[in-house]
Amino acid sequence: MSLVVQKYGGSSLSDAESIKRVARRIVDARKAGHDVCVVVSAMGDTTDDLLDLANEVSPLPPAREMDMLLTAGERISMALVAMAIANLGSTVRSFTGSQAGVITDDTHGKARIIDVTPGRITSAIAEGHIVIVAGFQGVSQGSKEITTLGRGGSDTTAVALAAALDADVCEIYTDVDGVYTADPRIVPAARQIGHISHEEMLELAASGAKILHLRCVEYARRFDMPIHVRSSFSHQEGTWVGGSNPEGDSVEDPIIGGVAHDRSEAKITVVGVPDSPGKASEIFQAVADAQINIDMIVQNVSATETGLTDISFTLPSTDGQTAIQALTRLQEGVGFTQLQYDDQIGKVSLVGAGMRTHPGVSATFFRALAQAGINIEMISTSEIRISVVTRGDQLDEAVRAVHSAFGLDSSQGEAVVYGGTGR
Amino acid sequence: MSLVVQKYGGSSLSDAESIKRVARRIVDARKAGHDVCVVVSAMGDTTDDLLDLANEVSPLPPAREMDMLLTAGERISMALVAMAIANLGSTVRSFTGSQAGVITDDTHGKARIIDVTPGRITSAIAEGHIVIVAGFQGVSQGSKEITTLGRGGSDTTAVALAAALDADVCEIYTDVDGVYTADPRIVPAARQIGHISHEEMLELAASGAKILHLRCVEYARRFDMPIHVRSSFSHQEGTWVGGSNPEGDSVEDPIIGGVAHDRSEAKITVVGVPDSPGKASEIFQAVADAQINIDMIVQNVSATETGLTDISFTLPSTDGQTAIQALTRLQEGVGFTQLQYDDQIGKVSLVGAGMRTHPGVSATFFRALAQAGINIEMISTSEIRISVVTRGDQLDEAVRAVHSAFGLDSSQGEAVVYGGTGR
Numbered sequence: 083m084s085l086v087v088q089k090y091g092g093s094s095l096s097d098a099e100s101i102k103r104v105a106r107r108i109v110d111a112r113k114a115g116h117d118v119c120v121v122v123s124a125m126g127d128t129t130d131d132l133l134d135l136a137n138e139v140s141p142l143p144p145a146r147e148m149d150m151l152l153t154a155g156e157r158i159s160m161a162l163v164a165m166a167i168a169n170l171g172s173t174v175r176s177f178t179g180s181q182a183g184v185i186t187d188d189t190h191g192k193a194r195i196i197d198v199t200p201g202r203i204t205s206a207i208a209e210g211h212i213v214i215v216a217g218f219q220g221v222s223q224g225s226k227e228i229t230t231l232g233r234g235g236s237d238t239t240a241v242a243l244a245a246a247l248d249a250d251v252c253e254i255y256t257d258v259d260g261v262y263t264a265d266p267r268i269v270p271a272a273r274q275i276g277h278i279s280h281e282e283m284l285e286l287a288a289s290g291a292k293i294l295h296l297r298c299v300e301y302a303r304r305f306d307m308p309i310h311v312r313s314s315f316s317h318q319e320g321t322w323v324g325g326s327n328p329e330g331d332s333v334e335d336p337i338i339g340g341v342a343h344d345r346s347e348a349k350i351t352v353v354g355v356p357d358s359p360g361k362a363s364e365i366f367q368a369v370a371d372a373q374i375n376i377d378m379i380v381q382n383v384s385a386t387e388t389g390l391t392d393i394s395f396t397l398p399s400t401d402g403q404t405a406i407q408a409l410t411r412l413q414e415g416v417g418f419t420q421l422q423y424d425d426q427i428g429k430v431s432l433v434g435a436g437m438r439t440h441p442g443v444s445a446t447f448f449r450a451l452a453q454a455g456i457n458i459e460m461i462s463t464s465e466i467r468i469s470v471v472t473r474g475d476q477l478d479e480a481v482r483a484v485h486s487a488f489g490l491d492s493s494q495g496e497a498v499v500y501g502g503t504g505r
Numbered sequence: 506m507s508l509v510v511q512k513y514g515g516s517s518l519s520d521a522e523s524i525k526r527v528a529r530r531i532v533d534a535r536k537a538g539h540d541v542c543v544v545v546s547a548m549g550d551t552t553d554d555l556l557d558l559a560n561e562v563s564p565l566p567p568a569r570e571m572d573m574l575l576t577a578g579e580r581i582s583m584a585l586v587a588m589a590i591a592n593l594g595s596t597v598r599s600f601t602g603s604q605a606g607v608i609t610d611d612t613h614g615k616a617r618i619i620d621v622t623p624g625r626i627t628s629a630i631a632e633g634h635i636v637i638v639a640g641f642q643g644v645s646q647g648s649k650e651i652t653t654l655g656r657g658g659s660d661t662t663a664v665a666l667a668a669a670l671d672a673d674v675c676e677i678y679t680d681v682d683g684v685y686t687a688d689p690r691i692v693p694a695a696r697q698i699g700h701i702s703h704e705e706m707l708e709l710a711a712s713g714a715k716i717l718h719l720r721c722v723e724y725a726r727r728f729d730m731p732i733h734v735r736s737s738f739s740h741q742e743g744t745w746v747g748g749s750n751p752e753g754d755s756v757e758d759p760i761i762g763g764v765a766h767d768r769s770e771a772k773i774t775v776v777g778v779p780d781s782p783g784k785a786s787e788i789f790q791a792v793a794d795a796q797i798n799i800d801m802i803v804q805n806v807s808a809t810e811t812g813l814t815d816i817s818f819t820l821p822s823t824d825g826q827t828a829i830q831a832l833t834r835l836q837e838g839v840g841f842t843q844l845q846y847d848d849q850i851g852k853v854s855l856v857g858a859g860m861r862t863h864p865g866v867s868a869t870f871f872r873a874l875a876q877a878g879i880n881i882e883m884i885s886t887s888e889i890r891i892s893v894v895t896r897g898d899q900l901d902e903a904v905r906a907v908h909s910a911f912g913l914d915s916s917q918g919e920a921v922v923y924g925g926t927g928r
Binding site: 098101102105132135136138139140141142143144146147148150151153154155157158160161162164165166168169174175176178181226 | 521524525528555558559561562563564565566567569570571573574576577578580581583584585587588589591592597598599601604649
């Protein structure tokens with residue numbers, strides 16, 4: 083008998099009817115012979131409603147109490163899902179994150195899972211129950227305080243539980259059919275990906291694909307846990323992330339996984355930095371001290387006659403103001419000329435494990451952008467990814483150009499230069 | 506430094522504004538030099554909303570999951586109250602019933618508190634925090650399951666915590682000013698009681714007074730914990746239940762505490778029961794087996810020529826149908842003639858510790874009813890209480906007649922036959 087971990091997000095649990103629909107799905111999985119452990123998010127708008135209430139009573143609520151408050155959301159949905167399952171005649175037990183053994187550090191609001199001790203869950207499963215677990219929450223190791231995991235927390239809970247329970251698969255149910263070769267709202271010809279590696283998914287998530295959170299994919303890769311991303315509104319196969327390709331591995335595996343884009347970043351350029359050792363270090367230490375994650379960095383070739391250089395980097399635009407303040411305090415010490423801030427940028431990324439062995443990929447990529455008349459402002463690459471920064475208003479066109487150049491458009495079929503992208 | 510336990514009900518926590526008002530009250534108590542532990546109910550209609558959701562997904566939800574669901578209500582209100590207190594600059598920690606050490610039996614939906622181990626609360630208080638505790642909930646001793654305490658559960662939590670923490674007083678905040686000599690909606694001349702004993706309050710609660718639940722008063726009497734019932738909407742003194750009378754004990758203490766009424770009962774008469782040993786026992790065993798609590802019992806004098814007797818008893822009218830079914834199954838075995846069911850009854854009760862030593866009380870009571878033209882159908886007495894059953898549509902008049910006959914009307918002042926009722 084196999085063990086399946088399923089996770090349902092808030093959009094699949096928006097009201098009583100959708101809860102009953104999810105319950106039927108869960109019971110179907112049980113009746114198909116699987117042991118089932120289900121992780122749920124809070125219903126629809128519950129979390130937003132609770133945040134509104136919090137803001138009404140306090141402009142800056144303590145993080146500990148915010149976690150107490152928000153964890154009520156998943157508690158409500160897990161109990162309702164359990165009730166709906168019981169009403170279908172199956173035996174079921176719900177557990178909070180704390181009861182499920184999700185042990186975290188003590189960083190309220192964005193705790194990290196440091197251990198999973200699912201003793202109560204394995205007992206309940208052994209007794210024949212379907213198990214429902216509240217996602218997004220845990221209990222801190224030392225002080226036994228209730229914590230929440232922050233963005234992507236419910237997906238991460240599901241993968242962590244799947245790993246701890248040695249499940250066969252972690253199914254992430256959402257409101258789309260799976261992972262696509264590009265965002266279908268921008269590229270109508272985008273195709274659903276049948277199978278993608280953990281590494282490629284990690285690069286896609288890091289490059290702006292929103293379907294799975296980076297943390298969840300990182301966790302899945304670390305524990306080699308296959309994820310099946312699929313729609314809770316249909317019974318079609320979704321996208322398999324990691325694990326063996328259900329279509330069989332073959333030399334014909336696609337070179338390119340997909341195209342991701344990101345509109346949430348801004349670019350800061352520090353102009354006229356003295357070209358002497360230690361200056362870049364001072365600049366990036368100041369940004370790191372402000373708890374800001376930097377994405378791409380470009381240092382221009384020094385203009386030797388002046389002894390000055392320009393350093394550009396991208397960062398989440400929500401951190402823009404903080405970064406500018408931190409750098410302004412540094413201006414006299416470092417001796418740079420000025421700061422330029424630009425949030426009208428976009429980033430397009432091409433991800434594919436096949437890049438490692440196919441040297442023509444970057445050439446095709448840059449040619450596609452050039453032919454579409456798109457100027458490249460910054461470039462960054464990894465072993466399986468190429469990303470470039472463009473003007474924000476050219477981003478959609480850039481995504482479409484790249485998607486088409488690599489034969490990913492559905493009208494292009496499988497027989498294209500670099501191969502298809504799965505099923 | 507004294508320790509005060511306060512309890513705020515849902516009507517005092519209906520929205521963000523009232524939560525902020527309650528927070529100011531709590532901080533005021535802290536600033537007045539008290540250590541403060543606060544028990545909160547769920548906000549306004551939260552519990553009803555959660556029950557509605559539960560009914561939408563399942564007509565008969567498992568009790569365990571219902572407890573998981575409902576406990577989210579107090580979790581939300583405790584976190585919001587804590588946030589509002591923090592916003593006023595005080596340091597605060599909220600705790601669930603489980604974290605607060607409220608240990609119960611494992612009867613989901615109406616668990617009984619069997620122990621309180623408030624280690625985390627005493628630590629938090631010792632560290633200078635105001636403590637907020639979710640009422641109505643606990644954790645079962647053996648299986649560590651989340652439980653709820655059923656009706657009156659938050660008041661009972663407050664009294665139990667006050668006893669465990671050895672508090673000086675348990676303040677129960679509500680939306681009325683205190684305990685009155687009768688329900689002011691029926692007796693406009695009813696007066697607020699300044700001080701009443703635990704025993705009298707127990708009889709009033711058992712006789713239909715709704716301001717404090719029986720369980721909470723029982724708990725307070727057992728641990729000799731004074732309760733101060735007062736309004737969260739004013740700063741007036743409310744009613745002290747138990748403890749020493751703040752006005753000083755005196756021989757002039759009132760004989761009569763107050764008049765309670767109850768419209769929630771029904772009467773069943775078993776007609777034509779063979780007058781032989783064991784018949785009454787069979788009847789009441791059947792009712793007890795159906796988990797029904799009986800209030801008053803009257804057996805008529807046997808009509809010796811027939812060898813038959815009638816037995817009447819009162820019970821909550823919500824249990825009426827169950828009782829009739831249980832008794833119908835018994836008809837052949839016991840051999841009674843028929844069952845009569847009557848839910849058009851009312852009960853009026855006079856409660857007063859002074860009855861013990863003042864023999865004229867019952868005579869005055871019956872005369873008052875007779876003069877008002879009210880027929881008495883059943884009578885039951887305890888050492889400090891007289892209760893009678895009347896027609897339901899005569900109940901209001903009966904309450905007013907008794908209230909007036911014992912000099913409780915506010916216009917009658919203190920100088921009445923049997924003395925006043927308080928300060």
